Amino acid sequence: MIWALINDLGQRVMTLNKREQRRQLRGCLATLALPSGSKALDFGCGTGLFANTFAEAGLTYHGYDIDSRVVSYAERMHPGHVFTSTREEVARHGPFDLVVANCCFHHISDDTLAAELEWVKANLADRGTFLLIDLVVHPEDGSWLRRAYRILERGIFLRRAEDYVAIVAQHLTVKRVDADRSHMLSVPRNPVYNDIVLVECGK
Numbered sequence: 001m002i003w004a005l006i007n008d009l010g011q012r013v014m015t016l017n018k019r020e021q022r023r024q025l026r027g028c029l030a031t032l033a034l035p036s037g038s039k040a041l042d043f044g045c046g047t048g049l050f051a052n053t054f055a056e057a058g059l060t061y062h063g064y065d066i067d068s069r070v071v072s073y074a075e076r077m078h079p080g081h082v083f084t085s086t087r088e089e090v091a092r093h094g095p096f097d098l099v100v101a102n103c104c105f106h107h108i109s110d111d112t113l114a115a116e117l118e119w120v121k122a123n124l125a126d127r128g129t130f131l132l133i134d135l136v137v138h139p140e141d142g143s144w145l146r147r148a149y150r151i152l153e154r155g156i157f158l159r160r161a162e163d164y165v166a167i168v169a170q171h172l173t174v175k176r177v178d179a180d181r182s183h184m185l186s187v188p189r190n191p192v193y194n195d196i197v198l199v200e201c202g203k
Helices: 002-014 019-032 051-056 068-077 087-093 110-122 144-151 161-169
Strands: 039-043 060-064 082-084 096-102 124-136 173-183 193-202
Touching: 019 051, 019 096, 019 124, 019 173, 019 193, 039 051, 039 087, 051 060, 060 087, 068 082, 082 087, 110 124, 110 161, 124 161, 144 193, 161 173, 161 193
Parallel strands: 039 060, 039 096, 060 082, 096 124
Antiparallel strands: 124 193, 173 193
């Protein structure tokens, strides 16, 4: 529980409570215009930092993370929402009208990611939407500040935007690809940022 608290507070402090990422997610959900009550799965939900953002959009939120410690913490922080660390529990609540993987795929290897995407597809409603939001690496970027900021994310599988798209396209139908930017402390136009890719898919 202490580790989950440190993780939660660290993410909030580094990004001013993830203000820009909440804005990104709100925009995506508004564009999708899902009917009120649609079931959403937050894949890799961590401590549930975006649970209320889904709820504000009128969606029925479900959070899934393989780390039972952060799931237990999320349940305490966000009562009224469903959180689980087991696939069996996810399946019982599915299929889902929306599955969002928000900045978690850069922690997952290509081989494991293939299996995860098949699992996502199996739990996605026939006309459901999968939305990938993740960090993009720029090997040619010479800024040590931005490189250091990316290291703080701890992900060792950062990819180029086109690589994310190529992997997802092997399992789902890519409908739209977009880009955004997330700044340190959510202060726009400062030189320390992560570029973000957004990939919207159907079955």
